[in-house]
Amino acid sequence: MVKNAFITIISQEQKEENKGSVEFQVFSFTNKIQRLTSHLKLHRKDYLSQRGLRKILGKRQRLLAYLSKKNRVRYKELIGRLDIREPKTR
Template sequence: MIKKSFISVISHEEKEKNRGSVTFQILSLTNRIRKLSSHLELHRKDYLSQRGLRKILGKRQRMLSYLSKNNRIRYKELINQLDIRESKTR
């Protein structure tokens, strides 16, 4: 099994202080998404993990849309920092 290290962008002091912030929640969801994606590369037929991944992706997408509506500058910084694509607007 290949384990990839996930480096946290936020320092330990900021973790203790800002656990409820939207940016921290998006960061933790992104780490969980990356871990599940690497798990699913090895276990392609793990359908329960696929379902969990879809739920986490939806939750992160809702939080990203909330952040883009309220603080567009922080949203752009976070997108670039985490190296994820910008969501399509409808």
């Protein structure tokens, strides 16, 4: 589940220092999303987990929008590493 490419780039000491960075938060939300989607494949009627998944998706989307506005290069690099689709524009 965990993306090995992203973990190798962030060493153990950098994780402790950068837990507040946008990249680390998006990475942790992505891991939670993957765990919840695998859980929901088995338990389709777990509505509380569905709600939690939607909340985490919203948080990750807001963080990605923030990063997109602040630093487009870091945003593109993060999306490429985590294999996240870019949101559709209206």
